[in-house]
Amino acid sequence: MYIMEAIRHRRSVRTFDGTPLRPEDIEKVAEYAQNVDNPYELPIEWKILDAKRDSLSSPVIVGTDTWIAGKLKRAPHAEEAFGYAFEKVVLFAEMMDLGTTWIAGTMDRAAFERAMELAEDEVMPCVSPLGYPARKMSLRETLMRKGVKADSRFEFEKLFFDGSFDKPLAPEGAGELKPVLEAVRLAPSAVNKQPWRIVIEGGKAHFYEKKSKGFADPKGWDLQKVDIGIALAHFEIGAEAAGIRMSLKVDDPGIKTDDLHYIASYVRE
Numbered sequence: 001m002y003i004m005e006a007i008r009h010r011r012s013v014r015t016f017d018g019t020p021l022r023p024e025d026i027e028k029v030a031e032y033a034q035n036v037d038n039p040y041e042l043p044i045e046w047k048i049l050d051a052k053r054d055s056l057s058s059p060v061i062v063g064t065d066t067w068i069a070g071k072l073k074r075a076p077h078a079e080e081a082f083g084y085a086f087e088k089v090v091l092f093a094e095m096m097d098l099g100t101t102w103i104a105g106t107m108d109r110a111a112f113e114r115a116m117e118l119a120e121d122e123v124m125p126c127v128s129p130l131g132y133p134a135r136k137m138s139l140r141e142t143l144m145r146k147g148v149k150a151d152s153r154f155e156f157e158k159l160f161f162d163g164s165f166d167k168p169l170a171p172e173g174a175g176e177l178k179p180v181l182e183a184v185r186l187a188p189s190a191v192n193k194q195p196w197r198i199v200i201e202g203g204k205a206h207f208y209e210k211k212s213k214g215f216a217d218p219k220g221w222d223l224q225k226v227d228i229g230i231a232l233a234h235f236e237i238g239a240e241a242a243g244i245r246m247s248l249k250v251d252d253p254g255i256k257t258d259d260l261h262y263i264a265s266y267v268r269e
């Protein structure tokens, strides 16, 4: 499977068929994860975990015992770096026809953090099951998808803007960036909030976060910035597929906004 197809085809898989993951499949995902990059160059440590061996559980996942998790030091941009890298692992798994689900909340977090040997200055933002998807979703999975409208995404014009936030960008006006922005639109996010907003200005794509209540913890960790990291990965993959070379810079252009927070910009090379 080609990576843009993986972006279009991926969905969260919470019901697996019960077949243990083949050792060669575990090996492939582990090897990919060890080598995955992120634009902030923050080191991330990955582990493949086993629910039985490590006493792990999640009330939303059935039919697989294999998990992948990553941890990194708390640092500026750790959220975006993790979101970017973990999504690349998710898409790699998708290309192998494996199912995944980003999970930040609905798991026994203490058990996962123990299995990851998490140090005081580290954070384990999310985990994912790895397995072969079942033919039919569990009733709980079907209901969860309905609850967050998991099959729908905001319209293009609500997410993307032309030069300033008072000028929504229609797909027809996006030119060669249309498939790139479409790839961002399809990205997964916590509770499907899709907190990314992008202003296109000259050869630049400025990423902003629209914060919802309840996603940041007292230590300042903001789960929605992990979502933005996912959007950055989808943008970069989409741009590469369209033959557009861009690199990430953190350089606030000072575009006027009342409620959005600047994160970073992709700039044409």
Ligand SMILES: Cc1cc2nc3c(=O)[nH]c(=O)nc-3n(C[C@H](O)[C@H](O)[C@H](O)COP(=O)(O)O)c2cc1C
Pocket (backbone or CB within 6 Å): 010, 011, 012, 013, 060, 101, 102, 103, 104, 105, 106, 107, 126, 144, 148, 149, 150, 151, 187, 188, 189, 190, 191, 192, 223, 226, 227, 230
């Ligand atoms: C950062 C992040 C955290 C998430 N946490 C959970 C979670 O704790 N439990 C869960 O069932 N799904 C979780 N999800 C999955 C989202 O609900 C899902 O991606 C979204 O509803 C869109 O559905 P899709 O992935 O099938 O496209 C999370 C997704 C992201 C990106």
